[in-house]
Amino acid sequence: MSEQPAPRVTVALSGGRAVAGRLHARRRDAEGQWVYAVSIEVPAEAVRPVDGEDYGQVPTERAGGRPEWVLQALPQDTPDQRALVLHRADCWAAAEGRLTRASDKEAAIFVQHGWATACDVCKPTPGREMISG
Known part of the structure; x- marks a missing residue:
C-alpha cells in the first residue's frame, strides 16, 4: 500500500x-x-545550517543514484602546497570558495594520496573498494 x-x-x-x-x-x-x-523545497543556497545540529543522517537523493563529490580549495591552497577538502556534492559545509566537481575515482585518488582531506561534516568515502583493494 x-x-x-x-x-x-x-x-x-x-x-x-x-x-x-x-x-x-x-x-x-x-x-x-x-x-x-x-x-x-528551496535551493540549497537559501538554507543556512544551525551551529550544533547534526546533518549527517539527513536522507540524500542524488541524480542518477551515483555519488558526486566536490573538492573545495581553501584560501591557503597553492599549486605547490595543496589545501583541499573533499565533500559530498550536497554537503552544506562546501558552500563557499572555489569548488571543483570530481568523479568517484578522482575523489578517491585525491584522498588516497593526501592531496585532499575528507570533510569532517559529511565524511565522504569515495571509491572505498578502490582504496582498500
Whole structure:
C-alpha cells in the first residue's frame, strides 16, 4: 500500500514571492487562528545550517543514484602546497570558495594520496573498494 503525498499548497514568502509546498498538518490555536505545518523545497543556497545540529543522517537523493563529490580549495591552497577538502556534492559545509566537481575515482585518488582531506561534516568515502583493494 503506497502512502499518498501530502496535498499541495502555495506558501507566500516575504517580498511577494511564493513557493509550492506540502501541507502535513493543521491546528487551531487558543485564539482561533489556524497554524499549518508545511514543507517546502528551496535551493540549497537559501538554507543556512544551525551551529550544533547534526546533518549527517539527513536522507540524500542524488541524480542518477551515483555519488558526486566536490573538492573545495581553501584560501591557503597553492599549486605547490595543496589545501583541499573533499565533500559530498550536497554537503552544506562546501558552500563557499572555489569548488571543483570530481568523479568517484578522482575523489578517491585525491584522498588516497593526501592531496585532499575528507570533510569532517559529511565524511565522504569515495571509491572505498578502490582504496582498500
